[in-house]
Amino acid sequence: MPRALKEKKGERLLLLGNEAIARGALEAGLGFATTYPGTPASEIGDTLARSARETGIYFEYSVNEKVALELATAAALCGVRALVAMKHVGLNVAADAFMSTLYTGTRAGLVVVTADDPSMHSSQNEQDNRYYALLAGAPLLEPADPQEAYAMAKAAFPLSEELELPVLLRTTTRVSHSRAGVEVGPLPAPEDRKVKGRFHKDPFRFVIVPSVARPLHKLLLERLERAEARAEESPFNFVLGEGEELGIVTSGVSYSYVRDALEDLGVEGRVSVLKLGMSHPLPRKLVARFLGSVERALVVEELEPVLERSLRALAQELELKVKIYGKGTGGLSRLYEYDPDRVRSAIAEVLGLRDSEPEPVWTSPDRLPDRPPVLCPGCPHRASYYALKLALGAEFEKTIFATDIGCYTLGLLPPLAMADHLLCMGSSVGTAGGFSRASDQRVIAFIGDSTLFHAGIPAIVNAVHNRHKFLVVVLDNRTTAMTGLQPHPGLEFCATGPAPAVPIETLLQGCGVRHVHIVDPVDLQKATAVFEEALKESEEEVTAVISRHPCVLLSSGG
Amino acid sequence: MPERLKVYLIGVGGQGSLTAARLLGEAALRSGVEALVSEVHGMAQRGGIVETAVLLGGYRSPILGRGAADLLLAFEPLEALRALGPLKKVSPKGWVITNTHPIRPITVSLRLGRYPDLERAFAEVKGHVKQFLKLDATALAQEAGSPLALNMVMLGALSATELLPFPVAALEERIEAFAPRFAEVNLRAWRIGREAIARALAAPAAS
Ligand SMILES: Cc1ncc(C[n+]2csc(CCOP(=O)(O)OP(=O)(O)O)c2C)c(N)n1
Ligand code: SF4
Numbered sequence: 001m002p003r004a005l006k007e008k009k010g011e012r013l014l015l016l017g018n019e020a021i022a023r024g025a026l027e028a029g030l031g032f033a034t035t036y037p038g039t040p041a042s043e044i045g046d047t048l049a050r051s052a053r054e055t056g057i058y059f060e061y062s063v064n065e066k067v068a069l070e071l072a073t074a075a076a077l078c079g080v081r082a083l084v085a086m087k088h089v090g091l092n093v094a095a096d097a098f099m100s101t102l103y104t105g106t107r108a109g110l111v112v113v114t115a116d117d118p119s120m121h122s123s124q125n126e127q128d129n130r131y132y133a134l135l136a137g138a139p140l141l142e143p144a145d146p147q148e149a150y151a152m153a154k155a156a157f158p159l160s161e162e163l164e165l166p167v168l169l170r171t172t173t174r175v176s177h178s179r180a181g182v183e184v185g186p187l188p189a190p191e192d193r194k195v196k197g198r199f200h201k202d203p204f205r206f207v208i209v210p211s212v213a214r215p216l217h218k219l220l221l222e223r224l225e226r227a228e229a230r231a232e233e234s235p236f237n238f239v240l241g242e243g244e245e246l247g248i249v250t251s252g253v254s255y256s257y258v259r260d261a262l263e264d265l266g267v268e269g270r271v272s273v274l275k276l277g278m279s280h281p282l283p284r285k286l287v288a289r290f291l292g293s294v295e296r297a298l299v300v301e302e303l304e305p306v307l308e309r310s311l312r313a314l315a316q317e318l319e320l321k322v323k324i325y326g327k328g329t330g331g332l333s334r335l336y337e338y339d340p341d342r343v344r345s346a347i348a349e350v351l352g353l354r355d356s357e358p359e360p361v362w363t364s365p366d367r368l369p370d371r372p373p374v375l376c377p378g379c380p381h382r383a384s385y386y387a388l389k390l391a392l393g394a395e396f397e398k399t400i401f402a403t404d405i406g407c408y409t410l411g412l413l414p415p416l417a418m419a420d421h422l423l424c425m426g427s428s429v430g431t432a433g434g435f436s437r438a439s440d441q442r443v444i445a446f447i448g449d450s451t452l453f454h455a456g457i458p459a460i461v462n463a464v465h466n467r468h469k470f471l472v473v474v475l476d477n478r479t480t481a482m483t484g485l486q487p488h489p490g491l492e493f494c495a496t497g498p499a500p501a502v503p504i505e506t507l508l509q510g511c512g513v514r515h516v517h518i519v520d521p522v523d524l525q526k527a528t529a530v531f532e533e534a535l536k537e538s539e540e541e542v543t544a545v546i547s548r549h550p551c552v553l554l555s556s557g558g
Numbered sequence: 559m560p561e562r563l564k565v566y567l568i569g570v571g572g573q574g575s576l577t578a579a580r581l582l583g584e585a586a587l588r589s590g591v592e593a594l595v596s597e598v599h600g601m602a603q604r605g606g607i608v609e610t611a612v613l614l615g616g617y618r619s620p621i622l623g624r625g626a627a628d629l630l631l632a633f634e635p636l637e638a639l640r641a642l643g644p645l646k647k648v649s650p651k652g653w654v655i656t657n658t659h660p661i662r663p664i665t666v667s668l669r670l671g672r673y674p675d676l677e678r679a680f681a682e683v684k685g686h687v688k689q690f691l692k693l694d695a696t697a698l699a700q701e702a703g704s705p706l707a708l709n710m711v712m713l714g715a716l717s718a719t720e721l722l723p724f725p726v727a728a729l730e731e732r733i734e735a736f737a738p739r740f741a742e743v744n745l746r747a748w749r750i751g752r753e754a755i756a757r758a759l760a761a762p763a764a765s
Contacts, residue, residue: 014583014593039601121598145594145618178620179580179595181587256618340623358625360646361686362679368640369671371663373571373606407603414668482601 002050015182017175018043020146021113024153025083026051027185028109031195032058032075034068036454037483038087039122040176041115045085046484049495056190061486061495064425064454065090069097069112073166076110077206079197081157085113088129089424093455095132101166102136103216104206105223108197109157110166112138115176118302118337124405124424126336128303129170133280137220138168139227140280141236144255146180148277152236154185163227165220172302174253174337228281236277237286243271246350247294247322249287249307251276254300254338261344267351282310291315291322298350299326302338325350372413380477380549381408383521385416387547388444388473390524391531399442400435402470404428404456406448407481407551418446426455433459433468442535443470449504450480450488457511463542464512471538472513474504477551485553508544515543522549560723562615565716566622566647568640569633570661572604574709577736578631579610581713585732586614589724596620605664607637609645615723625649631716632656633695633708635676636663642683653689655715655755656680657708659696691715693754699747704740707747714751718759 002019015023021044025033035045045061052059058075062068065086072084084094091098091114098112114132117123133140141156143149149171156167204212231237248271250258255275262268274290276283291297291311299308308326315324327333330346341357348355375382385408392399403409403419404427412419421431432445447456452474460472480486487494489502508516515537519527530545537543565582569575579595586593594613611622624646630653632638638656641647648654658676665671684690695711702711710733717726733748734741 012587014580014587014595122601145620173598174596174620177597179583179593179597180620181592253620256620260617260619339621340619340626344623358646358649360643361625361648361650361652362639362642362683364639364643364674364679366672366674368636368644368674369663369665371570371605371607371636371665373601373603374664376604379603407601410603413664 002047012181012183014179015146015150016043016179017143017146017149017171017177019047020150020182021153021169021171022047022051023182023184024150025111025157026055027187028154028157029081029188029193030057030083031080031193032072032082033084034060034062034071035085036062036065036068036090037480037486038090039483040117040173041085041087041090041113042483042486043176044113046486052496055187056193056195058195059495061488063489065094066097069094069101072110073097073101073106076106076108078199079108080194081109083111083113085115087123088114088116088127089123089125090114091129091132098132099136100208102138102220103208103213105164105219106160106166107164109160111153111156111160111169112166113169113171116170116172118172121173124422126303128306130280130306131304133168133170134306137224138280139163139165139278141167141169142252142277142279143171143175144253144275144277145175146178147182148236149175150182150184152277159230163223163230165223165227172253172337224281228283231278231281231283232286234278234283237275237283239272239274239290241268241272243269244294245270245296246347247272247274247290247297248300248347249274249276249290249297249311250300251279251307252302254302254343257338257340257343258300258347260340261347264344265348265353267347267353270351271347276307279307282314284314287311287314288318288320291320294322296350297322297324298329298346299324300332300338300343300346304334373410374413375407375410376552378552379407380521380547380551381411381475382416383524383527383549384473384475384547385411385418387521387524387527388531389416389418390528391535395442399444400439402428402432402435402443402445404447404451405482406451406475408446408448408475411446425451426459429456429459429463429472432470432472433463433466436468436470445470445472447472447474449474449476449478449490452504453489457507460508460511460513460542468542469538469540470542471534472542472544474544474546476504476546476548478548479551479554481551481553485551504546513542513544515541517545519545519547520549521547560721562617563629563721563723564617564622564627565612565614565629565631566627566641567610567612567631567633568637569608570637571606571608573608573633574706575608575610575633578709578713579612581729581732581736582612585729586724589728591724592616594618594620607640622647628652629716629719629721630654630656631712633712634659634661636660636674639674639679648687650686651688653691653719653721654683654687655691655693655712655719657695657712658692659694691755691758693751693758695751698750698754702747702750703743707743710744710747711751714748715755717748718752718755
């Protein structure tokens with residue numbers, strides 16, 4: 001039983017932000033949860049997966065974020081409280097569906113969790129998904145710490161029901177991956193948890209053809225007005241302190257840095273803080289009152305100046321004279337995650353205080369050697385790369401390696417050095433088509449098993465139909481290793497028990513790939529021979545090698 | 559007993575520093591001391607740098623500012639130097655406890671970088687922090703019965719400093735409860751680490 005479930009009401013336990021979200025949702029009567037894993041969101045799904053049996057909720061690792069969101073949407077329309085969790089770029093994959101869910105709205109609470117990754121600890125970009133709230137018109141909750149993540153996950157369901165809109169719960173790495181004491185409440189008894197409902201038809205609301213969509217857009221704007229009224233009185237939006245010299249407007253984890261910085265600088269009495277936990281729609285009255293009560297304002301928010309721009313617009317509209325500081329003050333910029341120093345330097349600058357940078361206690365005479373993560377000893381991906389390298393021989397240099405996301409992306413590093421291009425999950429196969437058409441070079445696409453299911457299949461179909469010529473190597477390690485060994489549709493089990501497998505070989509054949517080879521990369525000689533044959537075939541048509549050997553962590557128990 | 563403590567743990571993937579950080583946090587919380595533990599996890603692979611901050615006694619920021627760590631607990635000596643140097647994590651009034659057993663990164667085997675001269679670097683660091691303590695925690699873990707108990711040796715070492723804002727027994731209790739099957743080895747490792755640092759502190763050379 002996951003720790004997030006063990007403890008009883010009133011107890012405080014050290015929970016990861018992501019565990020706290022799972023706990024909050026379960027306390028709120030969650031009945032249906034889906035996800036596609038991705039750092040820093042994975043532990044939300046993993047915790048719910050391990051809670052499914054005891055709580056009776058429906059849980060699945062869906063094939064990708066779009067499908068996960070579509071499932072959760074449907075569940076909520078049946079009257080079952082639903083949550084879908086993903087990493088920030090997952091929302092790009094789900095965006096098409098997400099945009100429409102704001103038009104159709106929801107019946108039972110629907111919570112979409114996006115975990116953003118400022119500083120790109122484990123991501124290809126640091127996009128700020130608060131823009132999705134603005135783009136789609138979604139109420140937005142931004143927790144500052146695990147306790148608030150728990151409280152917001154719990155409150156998001158009734159809020160979503162009241163507004164009839166999905167709610168976007170946006171965390172960041174430092175919230176998702178911090179552990180802190182969280183005081184939990186009671187879990188509903190399994191028999192009180194609604195895991196099945198009934199779908200009541202209403203096609204002129206739920207089938208968004210243009211004539212239906214037009215009034216729905218108007219309805220969305222009306223609902224957002226109600227949402228703004230809720231934001232005005234939300235307990236997640238509050239003012240701290242009474243100082244008039246400086247008013248700090250902040251959201252998310254930045255609030256924690258602000259609090260510590262005020263203590264460090266000893267200026268708590270001179271400053272007041274407006275903490276926005278429900279930051280979209282912006283509670284304009286609350287913000288205007290706050291801006292009117294201080295001499296200067298400083299906006300402290302990581303990544304994009306989302307609040308800052310809204311505040312500037314509001315101040316202009318209301319002709320407020322308050323001077324607003326934001327990006328460009330002290331260490332505040334649009335780049336990377338904030339930290340106590342960056343935030344303290346900005347507050348010090350606005351207050352005209354000196355903030356000294358400590359010297360390192362030691363300076364290295366030479367640059368210390370980097371320590372990049374490496375493939376585990378005995379990793380099957382290394383064997384695949386090695387066999388293919390042998391098969392390529394002198395052609396290695398001329399070959400374009402279109403790679404993808406997973407443990408195998410580490411093939412980038414020397415001595416393998418077998419990665420030339422990557423955009424996002426699934427991009428290897430799509431770009432391989434482009435590389436092969438627009439050059440006369442040999443092209444090889446690498447894609448992991450989980451990634452193939454997630455985003456590779458349409459590109460395979462495309463390659464077959466449009467007669468692209470390249471080799472696809474499916475690095476089939478029988479798991480989603482990178483994010484913590486979650487299952488995928490190619491396996492005989494899912495999160496909650498046995499499941500029918502969708503074999504990759506028949507899938508590829510069904511897509512029209514005529515040459516599909518299966519090798520065990522650990523058998524180097526055989527694997528090299530198969531790669532040699534497949535390389536020849538791929539000069540005529542798209543050809544696949546499934547390089548199949550389980551991840552070593554599967555046998556060592558992770 | 560001090561009221562607050564900021565610990566910065568650094569090590570290499572697979573050394574168990576995340577577990578050590580979590581046990582510290584749990585022991586504090588159970589003793590009624592606020593705890594915040596921040597981790598960066600992501601990649602399943604081995605061998606990268608793992609940094610964790612454990613903030614005890616009521617801090618809010620999940621990460622440490624520059625020069626903010628009262629105590630550096632380094633599971634690998636190159637990473638100790640990284641924390642002291644380029645990462646600027648440690649306060650000049652801070653304590654350092656480091657494992658002396660090197661794990662060479664791949665960049666060194668590929669000749670993309672040189673592993674630093676530890677003797678020299680440590681001699682330089684010594685005068686610039688309040689306490690500099692080292693132990694071969696890898697060998698001590700082996701001696702306790704398992705290389706996997708390295709993190710328990712390091713926790714034992716930390717416990718000997720008297721910097722913890724909660725009773726040492728609470729941490730020992732967490733270690734015992736953590737993995738019942740390995741409790742004996744883990745407790746032995748904890749005791750060995752604790753004694754090594756207690757001895758170093760008692761020696762007149764330490765000051
Ligand atoms: C849209 C999107 N969702 C999720 C992720 C997180 N993620 C990175 S790689 C990966 C899957 C890796 O699995 P697989 O392709 O089987 O490769 P392995 O790590 O097992 O080698 C996931 C889920 C992502 N980068 N982008
Ligand atoms: S976790 Fe598995 S797939 Fe990833 S590097 Fe290690 S062995 Fe390879």
